[in-house]
Amino acid sequence: MFIVVLRKLNIRSRLVISLVAGIILFSTILLYSSKLFSQFLIEKYLYNYLEVTQDEVGIGVELMLDDINALAIRLEINDNIYNLLNDKNINYEEKKKLLKKLLDESAIDTRSIGEIAIVTDDSQTFNYIFDDNTFQKPDNLFLNTISKNKDLVTWGPVVKDMNNNSYLQFGKKYRNFFTSDKLGTLIIYIKESALFDIYNQKTPYFGYSFIISAEDQIISHGDKSKVGNIILDHTYFDTSKPFEHYSTKFDGQTSIIAISKFNNKLNRLNCNWNFVSIISQNTLFEIMKKIDYYVLAIGFLMSIVAIVLSLKISSGIVGPIRSLKYKLKDFGRNNIIDISLLNKSGDEIWDLEKSYNEMITRISNLIQANSEEKEKQRELELIALQAQINPHFLYNTLDAIGWIAKLKKQKDIETLVLALSKFFRISLHKGDKFITVQEEIELVESFVTIELIRFPEKFDIEFNIDQSILYSKILKITLQPFVENAIKHGLITKNKGHIKINGYKKENDLILQVIDDGVGFDTNKLFSQAEKDKNYSGYGIRNVDERIKLEYGEKYGVKILSSKNQGTMVEIKLKAYTL
Known part of the structure; x- marks a missing residue:
């Protein structure tokens, strides 16, 4: 019973x-x-x-x-x-x-x-x-x-x-x-x-x-x-x-x-x-x-x-x-694929589950292959679109505009266009990830030239770069976001501001500093806002820090010291590489 x-x-x-x-x-x-x-x-x-x-x-x-x-x-x-x-x-x-x-x-x-x-x-x-x-x-x-x-x-x-x-x-x-x-x-x-x-x-x-x-x-x-x-x-x-x-x-x-x-x-x-x-x-x-x-x-x-x-x-x-x-029900009804193998005992249930997982793995691979083909197709379409905008075409066009401005004796337009052309030439740099410190300084100078035309007499800039590091390799667009942040948020509201850029070697590391005497800011507020609005310049700063850590390791990166009405100091620590 x-x-x-x-x-x-x-x-x-x-x-x-x-x-x-x-x-x-x-x-x-x-x-x-x-x-x-x-x-x-x-x-x-x-x-x-x-x-x-x-x-x-x-x-x-x-x-x-x-x-x-x-x-x-x-x-x-x-x-x-x-x-x-x-x-x-x-x-x-x-x-x-x-x-x-x-x-x-x-x-x-x-x-x-x-x-x-x-x-x-x-x-x-x-x-x-x-x-x-x-x-x-x-x-x-x-x-x-x-x-x-x-x-x-x-x-x-x-x-x-x-x-x-x-x-x-x-x-x-x-x-x-x-x-x-x-x-x-x-x-x-x-x-x-x-x-x-x-x-x-x-x-x-x-x-x-x-x-x-x-x-x-x-x-x-x-x-x-x-x-x-x-x-x-x-x-x-x-x-x-x-x-x-x-x-x-x-x-x-x-x-x-x-x-x-x-x-x-x-x-x-x-x-x-x-x-x-x-x-x-x-x-x-x-x-x-x-x-x-x-x-x-x-x-x-x-x-x-x-x-x-x-x-x-x-x-x-x-x-x-x-x-x-x-799994069988979900696969039959909703086409849900779960390839997890819960049972690892090697018994009959394991054999049954293994056979099922092998089947859905094959199906998953087919789906993955199909997705990859679609992704490659999108990439090819993007490459084709980018190819239409040839960088040399962009440089040559900007240079032509610069010469026309020179012939027309439009000094400001000439300066602005040539600076923009140089900025693009260095920042694109054939798609390379690394440039020299000297090229990074030239990139910053081009950007500063454009900003001085936009905001004349608002600030001046000073470069103190050790000659021994000019040909050291660094990640591209490392200094420019911090200079932009100093101008946009630190000096724009002042009558006259000053930016100092220092660069030197410390043992096996490379130290770059961007110092301004602007209004300062709350660093916590900067990064929290950056999470909410990625168009804010704080996102560019955070992006630089993340790129440095991914490339060189966690002990490298960006350190920011700032106080209200007392200015800001940004210190960038990188590993020293020489070309």
Whole structure:
């Protein structure tokens, strides 16, 4: 049914639907696989992180307990303490003072130890307190346990001080290290906060951790009210492996429980503790849900991209076919020829379009040939017309008029006609593009002669031309338009004006200048007006600049400096050529 519906659609619609469906299906599979893989990686990373973290915590606890055990050994080998406590000649109060002095000199780390208590066999208790906290007298049951225990260290139950701070009791027999004579019992109160600081920053924010003893007593916890509590259902945290994790329901919610045994090195200190981390699975799933949202957002964006790409791809496929169809229609109806080749893939559509283009190219060539024949015909007609006006005929006629004026003693007419004849002779110059600087000066002189007859006493002109450049080649009619502009727009309204023409060579360039002291003009207005009215003299100026740039390059051309009522300077820069 779906295929039947597709066949009723045009080619582009079929391509778009097929491409969009394919891309969306592929994207869905890819994104769903990425989601499952990312969840797997998160869980794996979490378990690896917990294992590494718990190993680091174990090392930290081991280092702290080793320091405390080392302190106990230092106290045991201190003969001064042993001799002081055995001295019958010193009363109890004096012994307390002297013992405090000795312990002050022992460099005890108060960050992890809250108090040291020594209970002698004659039941005298000596307390060394750091934080002004008071403890109850050591429990007799714990003292008896230490006395009967054959292990080096005996761990007592958690106790609390007057400020409700928790402490772990580290107990051992106090003997003379060298003689093994028993003096009593040594108890070191370890701060629970010191244990908590070791692992506090290492637990993920969506979980918590704690330490339990072999007797299932919580000896360190973030919730201080739980420190010292006994865990009744110990099956949660029993493990025979160095590290174990599993998912279960704990405290009313599904959680991941990770348990690790502390380093075996602590067994010599009779320390069989477990470190437990509880991770909320619901919170972890919330993080994974965020990933799902990102996946959905990416999927949505990919769908949009899929649609855009499908439209683009379908246009690339259908475009040449549609273009060819329109070309055929236009050629059949309006005889419009379009030889552009849109498709360059080399496929079947390209072959079809190429054949069509070859056909219309042949037709276009025939039309072009026909147009060229007509153009040649017009040129021949123009040449024939121009031939009727022979330049020599024009020169000879003007010369004849000049001689007649001379015979009639019409000096002004003679001068005018001869100047005009010379002007035409140089400007036409057999159709050549280049003339010498000297010929260009003669052209200007002829033009100035005519203008002085038209406007007598209106201006004078001065030529300062370096003799070394007189035979340099320049483009024909380079100076004359600027001299004409100076007369027509700069000096005609003044009583008397002056024009100076300079010419010199600068390195490999030729510099020509036309300077007048006329009324000046706005150069922007000149050229904008020239665009509107090509009969205006500005067009001739612009034409000179364009011809120079076309002939010599962009760094050559015309530069005009002019200000109102201050005159004008035109500088023409050309490449120096010598005939």
